[in-house]
Amino acid sequence: MHQRIKEGSTIDRLKAVCVGDHIEAINDQSIVGCRHYEVAKMLKEQSRGTPFTLRLVEPKRAFDMIGQRTRAPKSSEGKLASGKETLRLRSKGAATVQEAPNEFEERATKKVDDLLESYMGIRDPELATTIVEAGKDKKNPDDFAEALDSVLGDFAFPDVFLFDVWGAIGDVKNGRV
Known part of the structure; x- marks a missing residue:
């Protein structure tokens, strides 16, 4: 997760967690590849007063979680891209190119x-x-x-x-x- 930490929030009071840190696991359950809202839901579901653990990855190491780059197959049609595509990287599976939003x-x-x-x-x-x-x-x-x-x-x-x-x-x- 690379989100802004709200001032005065519970996470803000934990000085071991900084903006830019990536959460790798909650209670030893890997969250690599989870969407932000899924992680937020998991954190919300933690019982109040019950300790839980976060495994954090420093920002410079977060890129280690992304698989090695693969060459895109060459198009036999010779079709030119519109220049309005965006590259979507995922922790599991190949990277995909999607049309940029209008x-x-x-x-x-x-x-x-x-x-x-x-x-x-x-x-x-x-x-x-x-x-x-x-x-x-x-x-x-x-x-x-x-x-x-x-x-x-x-x-x-x-x-x-x-x-x-x-x-x-x-x-x-x-x-x-």
Whole structure:
């Protein structure tokens, strides 16, 4: 996790944990490859007053967790890229090239990321992108909530958050930014 640590939070009071540290395991359970919200959920589920352990990796060593680079297969079609792709690295599996988000997706993702921070105290552009992708073609809040539930049901977002996200996506869609 490479997130901002909120001032005055429990983690902020632990001087052994610094911004930039990567959590490798919680109670000896590896979280390498887990999404930010999955890690946040695991931490939230720890019983109050019960000790738990975090195994941390210093930032300079975090890249050791990424597998060796492999050469991409050469395209036989000679197709040129648009220049708007983004390279997505994963801890398990090959790296993939994805189309870069369009202007709508970028703006909507930024708004959703802001809402994630105000409601949950986290910034997670990847989670925000997943939320925008689930909701961008939905016609009403119920369809949106259903789509989000099928992709991120374990997270159990509060209804008020869902309505604010639905509104933010709608605002961007209708040019009211």
